[in-house]
Structures are given as structure tokens and as C-alpha cells.
Amino acid sequence: MPSSYLIWNGRVWGKEGADAILVTDGRIEAVGDGRTFEGFTGERVDAGGGAILPGFIDAHTHLLQSGLAECGWTLDLAGLSRSETLEALDAAACARARGEWLLAEGWDESRWTPSAALSRAELDRVGGDACIVAVRVDGHVAVLSRAALRAARDAIGSRSHLVDAATGRVREEAVEAVLSLVRPDGETVGRALAAAASRCHALGVTTAHVMSGWLDPRVLEKRARGLRLRLVAHVPAERTGELAERGVATGAGDDWFRWGGVKLFADGSVGARNAAFRWPYRWGGRGRLNQRRGALRDALAAADEANLQTLTHAIGDRAIAHVLRAHREARTRPELRHRIEHFEFPAAREVRAVRSLGLSVCMQPNFVGNWSGAGGLYEASLGRGRDARSNPFRRVLDAGIPLGFGSDGMPLSPLYGIASAVSPPRLGQRLGLEEAVRAYTEGAAGLSGGLPTAGRLIPGEKADLVVLDRFLCAETAAVARVRLTFAGGELVYSASSA
Ligand SMILES: [Zn+2]
Numbered sequence: 001m002p003s004s005y006l007i008w009n010g011r012v013w014g015k016e017g018a019d020a021i022l023v024t025d026g027r028i029e030a031v032g033d034g035r036t037f038e039g040f041t042g043e044r045v046d047a048g049g050g051a052i053l054p055g056f057i058d059a060h061t062h063l064l065q066s067g068l069a070e071c072g073w074t075l076d077l078a079g080l081s082r083s084e085t086l087e088a089l090d091a092a093a094c095a096r097a098r099g100e101w102l103l104a105e106g107w108d109e110s111r112w113t114p115s116a117a118l119s120r121a122e123l124d125r126v127g128g129d130a131c132i133v134a135v136r137v138d139g140h141v142a143v144l145s146r147a148a149l150r151a152a153r154d155a156i157g158s159r160s161h162l163v164d165a166a167t168g169r170v171r172e173e174a175v176e177a178v179l180s181l182v183r184p185d186g187e188t189v190g191r192a193l194a195a196a197a198s199r200c201h202a203l204g205v206t207t208a209h210v211m212s213g214w215l216d217p218r219v220l221e222k223r224a225r226g227l228r229l230r231l232v233a234h235v236p237a238e239r240t241g242e243l244a245e246r247g248v249a250t251g252a253g254d255d256w257f258r259w260g261g262v263k264l265f266a267d268g269s270v271g272a273r274n275a276a277f278r279w280p281y282r283w284g285g286r287g288r289l290n291q292r293r294g295a296l297r298d299a300l301a302a303a304d305e306a307n308l309q310t311l312t313h314a315i316g317d318r319a320i321a322h323v324l325r326a327h328r329e330a331r332t333r334p335e336l337r338h339r340i341e342h343f344e345f346p347a348a349r350e351v352r353a354v355r356s357l358g359l360s361v362c363m364q365p366n367f368v369g370n371w372s373g374a375g376g377l378y379e380a381s382l383g384r385g386r387d388a389r390s391n392p393f394r395r396v397l398d399a400g401i402p403l404g405f406g407s408d409g410m411p412l413s414p415l416y417g418i419a420s421a422v423s424p425p426r427l428g429q430r431l432g433l434e435e436a437v438r439a440y441t442e443g444a445a446g447l448s449g450g451l452p453t454a455g456r457l458i459p460g461e462k463a464d465l466v467v468l469d470r471f472l473c474a475e476t477a478a479v480a481r482v483r484l485t486f487a488g489g490e491l492v493y494s495a496s497s498a
Helices: 063-070 084-093 121-125 146-162 172-179 186-202 217-227 239-246 293-305 319-328 348-356 367-371 376-381 383-389 392-400 414-422 433-439 442-446
Strands: 003-007 020-026 027-032 043-046 052-056 058-061 099-109 131-136 141-144 169-171 205-211 231-234 257-265 308-315 341-343 360-363 403-405 466-467 482-487 488-494
Touching: 003 392, 058 403, 058 442, 063 099, 063 186, 084 099, 084 121, 084 131, 121 141, 121 169, 131 146, 131 172, 141 146, 141 172, 146 172, 169 172, 169 360, 186 217, 186 482, 186 488, 205 257, 205 442, 205 482, 217 231, 217 257, 231 239, 239 257, 239 293, 257 293, 293 308, 293 319, 308 319, 319 348, 319 414, 319 488, 348 392, 360 392, 367 376, 367 414, 392 403, 392 433, 403 414, 403 433, 403 442, 414 433, 433 442
Parallel strands: 003 043, 058 205, 099 131, 205 231, 231 257, 257 308, 308 341, 341 360, 360 403
Antiparallel strands: 003 020, 020 027, 052 466, 131 141, 141 169, 466 482, 482 488
């Protein structure tokens, strides 16, 4: 692209009557209509009558995992039926040497009938002699083959209470321990990040908040500029002390990479049956809190003191209340924009408390598309009433809580999330189109302490832009596709050349 060009013949989001944007040196220079730019003689990019939006900001991704699946290093089971899953595992296992690891991710029995989880017996029946690890879509549960259980015994060590050898089911920290044995090398990581960035661009994502997990965020720091994807790295809370020692605070970084916050977990997930609720699941049990309140409070206080934002995963109402009490006791500071991730089942009083504590929430609209509604996972696990009150986007916005959307990679796709929020299965989940788009742009930008983009189409902003193939309204959200994506004024995706 030349240093200055005009994107014209579009409908500029949020600016009535505007149909063109002038980009100069990677920034938005002006927004207007044909008349505003009458004298412009430089290069023109035809938006084909489609919507021009700010680049999407996905506030919760697992970029490396998505990339590893994208480039085939892990076996992607997302969307497969049970028999397809077993077939795919069989083919991949047969292609591996005896004792070699096979990591598969994304199975979801809530979409199978009957909806029974994958079992060790099934994995033992697939061909070959690979060590099979099949991680459930939520990442909180994995099923291992007999060979894999044997190979992982030492790594699991003292976490063996999280393992059920009969079913091959492994939970929470024990999953992490198993995965520590199945790590890609540096070259594979590079390939995976490139694949994930291309995928993001194709979906209109120009900024991704990355839950970096075991990956050293400095790898992301080094690569972000080359990937043309703005990255915000959130690291496990175990590294709070290390970051504090190095003097790394939330918001540090440059135009392409920022240090985010530290990630904590208060509970598990509904699908893994360990999200913590006040009332039991339909089959009994109320799930499980991951730590005592004192421990959570101390972790929050330590991060706050080190000027680090916190992001605490909390799904069930009991876990959410637990996190709020811990924040209150830790006296965390609102200016650090501490976040609660997922926030799927808050009661009304928890929504009010979030507001009064000055916290923000990062929610996943795609979850209602995936799991809410008649016959879905939420209803099957918790009953219709709790499903109907799940993911109360409307109440969150009405309470004045800063809301940003993220996909959690299930799947990566802002447009799917936006479509889920404007046409959800339950009334309390419904947002207007402007609200849903804002949560995936400006709202998501507001969740980070010092992001290098505001997620808005205004002069002076970085030219992170998406052009859709049509006018965007509630009815077209589900079918709209990305035509062009620009990051910092550079064309990073074009549907016609893809
Ligand atoms: Zn996540």
C-alpha cells in the first residue's frame, strides 16, 4: 500500500453518512463522504458498499493453541461428532511412532447424543501405540489413553487425586502437568503464531489479548511487529513476583506488544462440571473452588501492589462471589482495571458488587451461541432457569460495568460472537448491534491498561480496520464475512486473494 490511500464506497461504522476513510502513514487521517475527498487523487481502495469497522479486539485468546491446531501440530477435534473424533484420533495415532505423544483438543460431548464424555477405553481401542491426550474444549479436563497415563505418572506426581485412572479423566492442574510433557519446539511455536495471526486477520482481529500460559511472553514481544497483530500478553499469576522484580507493570510495551496482567483461576467450567455454584448441578455436586479466599486475596494484593492488572477466571455464582470478596479484602485499585473472565453465572447482587468495586468483565458471547438454549449444555447441566440467567450481557451494561468481549478461542471469531449476542437463545443475553460491536472493539480496548489502540474510527487513531462484505445489521451479523483487514494501515488480509 502507498503511504496515503482512500478507502471509499463503504459504510463507516458509527459515523452516520460517512462512506470513506483517508489513511496516511498508518493512521486514520480523516473520515467523511465522497464530497469531503473530492480532490483526492491518490490510490483508492473500493470497500464494495460493505461496512467499515474498527479492527476487532479479541480480549481473551489462547493464540498459541489456536495456531498449533491451525498448523496441524495438535489434532483439532472442534466440531467433530463422536465417531469422527475417534476416526481422526485413529488416523493420527497410526501415523505416530510407538510411545510418541498425540495431543488432540476441542472435543465437546455436550454436542453429542448421548452426551457421554470421551473415555480411556475408547482411546485404548484406536490404532497405533501413541500416548494419546485428548483435551476437552474448555481445557479443564483431558482424557488419556492407558499408555499416556503411564508416561505421565511422574509429571502428575502429587496431583494424582485429580486423575481417575478407570475413565482416563484428568482435571485442572493435572492437565497442566500432562501438557508440560507435550511442548512444541521453538520453530513450531513460530509457525503456529504465524498461522494464528493469519487466522486472526482473516476474521478481522487486529489486536489479541493472549493468555500466554507456559510460553515466555518475550517470544510474543519479539514477534508481534512481524506478525502485524497487536498483542497484549497476560501471564500466569505464579509469575507475579518475577515480573515485579523485573519492574514490568501492566501497560509497558510499544505499539505492537504490551504487558497485560496476571491470570488467576477461581473455578473450572460447566462442561467439566467443576465451575463452582451455590446450588448443585442436575446430577449433584456444586463444583469446586480452586483455592481458599485468603490465598486468592493475597495473590490479588501482590499483583495490585506490583501495578499489575489481574484477570480472574470465575464462572459459577459461588466462584464469582468468592472473587468479589477477595477483591474487597485485598482492596485492589480500580485504576488497574482488574478483570473477571467469563462471568457466566453472576446473580444480580454480584453484578452490582462488580460495579461498586470498580472491576471490569470480559465475557464470551460465543458461549451463548455454543451452550445456551433448549437442549444445550447449560440447561442440561443446571436447568432451564439458570441457563436463562446465564451470561447477562444486558444487566452488565445496564449496571454501567465496563464490558469487553473475547472468544476464548471457541471458536476465534468476533462476527460469530456478535451474531450470538444480538440473537441469543435467552432474553437477558440480548444486546443491540452497536453494543455488541462496541464490546468487541472499544469495550475490549478499555479492558487493558494502556492498549495502543482505542478501537475507534477517529482521526489520529492507528488504521486498524475491517471491511465487511455487506452492510452490518442485526439480520446480517450471522452471514457477514470479512473482505479486507488492515493493521496499522497495512493490508494484512484480502478475501479475494485468500
Ligand atoms: Zn481461556
